[in-house]
Amino acid sequence: MRRSKKERQERLQDTIQTNPFVTDEELAAAFNVSVQTIRLDRMELSIPELRERIKYVAERNMDDEVRSLPIEEVIGDIIDIELDKSAISIFDVKKEHVFMRNGIARGHHLFAQANSLAVAVINDEMALTGKADIRFTRPVREGERIVAKAKVTRMEKLRTMVEVSSFVGSELVFRGEFSMFRAPAAEKDD
Amino acid sequence: MRRSKKERQERLQDTIQTNPFVTDEELAAAFNVSVQTIRLDRMELSIPELRERIKYVAERNMDDEVRSLPIEEVIGDIIDIELDKSAISIFDVKKEHVFMRNGIARGHHLFAQANSLAVAVINDEMALTGKADIRFTRPVREGERIVAKAKVTRMEKLRTMVEVSSFVGSELVFRGEFSMFRAPAAEKDD
DNA sequence: TCCGATATTAGGACTAGGTACTAAAATCAG
DNA sequence: CTGATTTTAGTACCTAGTCCTAATATCGGA
Incomplete structure (x- = not known):
């Protein structure tokens, strides 16, 4: 372990927050752990998968044109x-x-x-x-x-x-x- | 042919324009043609696949956020x-x-x-x-x-x-x- | 009406980026 | 050293496609 699980998860959250377009594989490489670990982390933190994240961002963008005061x-x-x-x-x-x-x-x-x-x-x-x-x-x-x-x-x-x-x-x-x-x-x- | 290919493609372009989140399958059902036909249409019209479309919208959104907040x-x-x-x-x-x-x-x-x-x-x-x-x-x-x-x-x-x-x-x-x-x-x- | 061109459909193999699950191995803490 | 926690590995499955081949359907003209 490079650092505690806790610290990794914090940084993970942070990383995804600022760049929602990052894949598990990239994250695994970045934190030097396995892809599965990243997935466990995401689950524990309730962070959705890449495509859901992207979709969420895109939907918010669409809302700009249609929906009411969000x-x-x-x-x-x-x-x-x-x-x-x-x-x-x-x-x-x-x-x-x-x-x-x-x-x-x-x-x-x-x-x-x-x-x-x-x-x-x-x-x-x-x-x-x-x-x-x-x-x-x-x-x-x-x-x-x-x-x-x-x-x-x-x-x-x-x-x-x-x-x-x-x-x-x-x-x-x-x-x-x-x-x-x-x-x-x-x-x-x- | 329910309608001409041309007309379908025009409406396809239109549909995707206003709702980029629509899948080929949904489009196929909507236009009452096969999924493959929709894919051929997209190719001819150079319309990217769903995920690419969503990603594009999301990326535009990221730009917006960076510039509109401060x-x-x-x-x-x-x-x-x-x-x-x-x-x-x-x-x-x-x-x-x-x-x-x-x-x-x-x-x-x-x-x-x-x-x-x-x-x-x-x-x-x-x-x-x-x-x-x-x-x-x-x-x-x-x-x-x-x-x-x-x-x-x-x-x-x-x-x-x-x-x-x-x-x-x-x-x-x-x-x-x-x-x-x-x-x-x-x-x-x- | 038949013929060739165009249009449509079907199917298989493959991809990314996952989920869900099981199981083994590694590491930590008392 | 043992038991719990954490990490890794591997499998089957998913969606929404791509790319490719091949078969079939339909149209328009001589």
Whole structure:
């Protein structure tokens, strides 16, 4: 064993994540183990086979042209959602999100996460932000994980109010009140 | 012949175009010919096999992801700026900025342009957004050009108020009032 | 109507990149 | 040193094909 099984599996996951097009054979060669070991690893990690991975990526691409607002469009990862009630997403602040000069996250990323979550929580064909009242309460830095919590506070015919609070640990870093328009059907075209 | 070979091949091309995920067997059933005929057709039309098609779509998707994710730098091009007074930037709404299903620009891009401009107009080492009161007055669509105009309305010791109005043509699409903190220089890192 | 050309179908051998399973061998940990 | 864990090996089978040969079906013209 070059390294522990655990480490290999972690790196495997990583490798496949960044390059879903890699075959078991290539992986076996890369990690210097047998193809069967790679397959066992994949099974333990529930990583589908090459063709399924490729298909998944391709399907997501197709969706771009047809389907409705998927999870992929949300900034940050939704970890919990109850439509028209509440939702939680996390967003890891990386180098590309901060000002170079001071390492502080640019406001629009926090806004994007919150706004995105406000859109996602709405249980309708379409949701658009009408108004927003937001407040950045503490700068967020690279490496920090922002947990955004959205709560639907009021639902009217056209307008839905969503309150989003974002935290790093237990500290509030952002708060926003979003007034969302919901459109049950298609166009309100110009 | 159910129909002419020519017609079948045209429809075949069409079918595969809109649904690259279809197998030869499914196509054979659909056109009521044998699988072999479909394969001959594909060959004559130089249409690759299912897996190659899927792979192609998936690869395109990978490219997309790499280029669409980072929201970097100043959002929009600044075309005029007078520090601590006013600034103007333009932002062209492209496919990657809109919701797939309705072609309407996602709010955070408008916010990002405005916020970015509010930061840029501040003549100091550093500027951070403290509060913002924003309003989306009209949906913006793919292909439209947003002109954001920022105006510094009040300057206090720590706080600077910036008003940003964004237009498409002569129509107001977004308005925001930003309360910016300038250069508390956040003692920590760098 | 028959003839040749074109079109279609059938079948076999082979491929990649797997799954699912069994079994043996190697390695680790107490 | 023993028992459990991990790794490797090998088999049969799968899908969605390729490539190739050969037989059959159908059409269009003299």
